[in-house]
Amino acid sequence: MSREPGALTGNEDERLHQAIAMAVEARASAYARYSGFAMGAAVVGIDGRSTRGVLVENVSLGLSMCAERVALFTAVTEAVAPAVLAVCAPRTGGQLTFPCGACLQVGLEVAGAELVIVAVDPDGVHERAPLLTLLTRAPKRHTPITGPAG
Ligand SMILES: [Zn+2]
Numbered sequence: 001m002s003r004e005p006g007a008l009t010g011n012e013d014e015r016l017h018q019a020i021a022m023a024v025e026a027r028a029s030a031y032a033r034y035s036g037f038a039m040g041a042a043v044v045g046i047d048g049r050s051t052r053g054v055l056v057e058n059v060s061l062g063l064s065m066c067a068e069r070v071a072l073f074t075a076v077t078e079a080v081a082p083a084v085l086a087v088c089a090p091r092t093g094g095q096l097t098f099p100c101g102a103c104l105q106v107g108l109e110v111a112g113a114e115l116v117i118v119a120v121d122p123d124g125v126h127e128r129a130p131l132l133t134l135l136t137r138a139p140k141r142h143t144p145i146t147g148p149a150g
Pocket residue numbers: 066067068069099100101102103104
């Protein structure tokens with residue numbers, strides 16, 4: 001069954017709410033001692049399994065890693081096919097904070113264009129968006145991944 005990128009139905013709506021709750025919860029574990037900008041993320045897979053991630057900063061800033069990328073990499077590690085990626089963070093410029101471009105590109109690579117992206121603020125206000133509306137004209141894989149990478 002194909003669907004519009006970003007469209008959710010039935011169980012998918014449950015996945016969205018599961019991802020939001022997990023991202024909000026994960027945020028409490030963020031290692032954001034330099035910026036103070038705590039971020040948590042969660043991936044909920046097509047099969048309902050899930051992974052979490054948090055921002056992990058380092059005194060050598062280039063070694064820091066976004067919460068959403070940690071959640072996506074963990075999904076790859078645990079063979080979870082991502083359906084929803086939720087990110088919980090403070091607002092930036094008064095707007096909900098969506099994943100950065102690098103993490104969207106990683107999401108496109110490991111989950112494809114149908115990955116639903118959800119931004120949620122610490123008060124639980126959220127908005128979802130299809131990945132390609134956030135990352136227009138991104139480089140795309142030529143063939144879908146049908147099994148473990150290799
Ligand atoms: Zn990022």
